[in-house]
Amino acid sequence: MTRDFDLLVIGGGHAGVEAGLAAARMGARVGLIVMEEASLGRMSCNPAIGGVGKGQLVRELDALGGEMGLCADEAGIQFRILNASKGPAVRSPRAQCDRELYNRSMVRRVLAQPGLSVLEAEAQEILAAENTGGQGRIPSKAGRPGSAWVRGVRLADGRVLACPAVVLTTGTFLGGICHSGAKATPGGRVGEGAASHLSQNLRALGLRLGRHKTGTPPRLAQSSIDFSGLQEQPGDPVPRPFSFRSPPLHLEQVSCWLTATTPETHRIIAQNTHLSAIFGGNISGPGPRYCPSIEDKVLRFRDRDRHQIFLEPEGRTSGRIYPNGISTSLPPEVQERFLRTIPGLEECEILQPGYAVEYDHLVTDQLRADLSVHGVQGLYAAGQINGTSGYEEAAAQGWIAGVNAILKLRGEEPLILPRSSSYIGVLIDDLCRVNPAEPYRMFTSRAEHRMALRHGSADLRLTHYARELGLLGDEDARRVEQKRKHIQKALHLLRTRRKEGKELAAYLRRPGVRLEDLFSLCPELKALGLDREEGEEVYSEILYETYLQRQRKQVERFESLAEFRFPEDWDYTHFQGLKTEAREILNRRKPRTLAEARNLPGVTPADLSILLVALERR
DSSP, X not given: OOOSOSEEEEOOSHHHHHXXXXXXXXXXXXXXXXXXXXXXXXXXXXXXXXXXXXXXXXXXXXXXXXXXXXXXXXXXXXEEEETTXXXXXXXXXXXXXXXXXXXXXXXXXXXXXXXXXXXXXXXXEEEEEETTSOOSOOOGGGOOTXXXXXXXXXXXXXXXXXXXXXXXXXXXXXXXXXXXXXXXXXXXXXXXXXXXXXXXXXXXXXXXXXXXXXXXXXXXXXXXXXXXXXEEEOOOSSOOOSOTTSOOOOOOOOOEEEEEOOXXXXXXXXHTGGXXXXXXXXXXXXXXTTSOOHHHHHHHOTTOSOOEEEEEESSSSOOEEEEETOOOOSOHHHHHHHHTTSTTOTTOOEEEOOEEEEEEEEOGGGBOTTSBBTTEETEEEOSGGGTBOSXXXXXXHHHHHHHHHHHHHHTOOOOXXXXXXXXXXXXXXXXXXXXXXXXXXXOGGGOTTTTTXXXXXXXXXXXXXXXXXXXXXXHHHHHHHHHHHHHHHHHHHXXXXXXXXXXXXXXXXXXXXXXXXXXXXXXHHHHTOOOHHHHHHHHHHHHTHHXXXXXXXXXXXXXXXXXXXXXXXXXXXXXXXXXXXXXXXXXXXXXXXXXXXXXXXXXXXXXXXHHHHHHHHO
16 A cells, blocks of 8 residues: 555644644654644634643643644733742643634644645544554454554545554544533534544444543623623733743733622522433533533532632634633523523623533553554554543643654654653653543642743753754754753852852742842842743742752652562552552552552552652662
């Protein structure tokens, strides 16, 4: 079979475009299969990029050469640093975006990329061959793990495209069904069809699928909302760009607004939950725990008489408001009734009712650390098909999957980011080790090394990978090295200059002391001309210095003992501090080494720390 492409990417959401762009920039011939070219990078749900934990993912993706941060800066209408009053380790950038402008920005970037072809079609079947070298697809009875390798993709119109690798980024479209009340319509997004044939094909290849769900709130006409009595939520006085490659931002920001549900809202919802697709038994898959529907909130938190709602503009001139916090699958007429009990929404007009989407995903114990799918050589997966939720998680996975697919074709080692160096590494490691019981969402609390994984240090930690892969140029490499030198010089001055016998670094750790306050004591520090981000990184390194040293030693300890063998007679039942799930899996699987234990589902970083101490004592 003649090769048409080096790689085919199925799906044009955030995971798909990042996978396609990364692979094409590595010199591959890439085909991006989408239902509609205009839908590339479309925001299916909320019109925002970033958030707690998610903002770190976007900055890391940007440091690796991805496009999401650049698009957010181009389309942003409001920029904020969340958790600004807390420590640097948990601060996260977030940008409210103009939905249409973001979409157009991503389409333009994809169409301008050499080596990347957009194919408007439906992928119906992944063609595979047995390892014996035969051609054609594997029938359902022959779908044994490890028995197949990718040969190409058959489209719904009958065309066959040959390729040795495929990245699946199907989002909510894989076996997708949209639910609104008792009404169920095949589709992965309102007005767009589902990829049902592909689900059957994956099962025929011997892969196991599960079901997840997600929801979206109704969209409201901005002109029908009374904002006069609501709390305004403006952007930061000085907006911070997402991308390290963006120039300073100069824009008039658009405010969001806060309102909340009322006891009357809850009464109407409680009386009608039997009409909800979620509670009526029409949906079997679990939804995201940290972004529940308004029906879930009312029934699970009966002691609360209000739930906060963020009214977010979908653009400067769109005239549409996204009421973040009230996703629902109640019938449209019930939605209208409960919405009009909310302050400011008494006369609201619904432009699009809220709905829920149920869809197929891969059971993630079939994923490898390079995002390849065990059982079908040359098949990779990224995004919601891997059990995640959110644009940011999807985009980060897409970039990694696209890169690793091409590295595999070259016969090179895959790019696997460790947990200690990135949130992306945490995300993928979590997916591979533990099958998510619900759609996975990134939080800063999931990263045990978060003090070192600050959003401002992403380029210092990761840009060298992009440089080695040819995804970023010399100018970006010089910019990062210049930043690194400035920070190192400032840290050296703070640790060597003294006042009254104390290092200046000790003064910087005092509450309320800023870096600028030390300029009079050390003119050389002021002369460095640190920009805002460099200054924040200097402050963070000094503030967390003791903790960072401890974490680095722990990482070194783990690496030095990772291949040491566990005693065969260890009974993990009596290990103090181990979680019950970890005890069970360790006793059942009896890993030989710490490295093997790390890859077992249910064994957390905290459990590994306990095993590490036990090994050292042994």
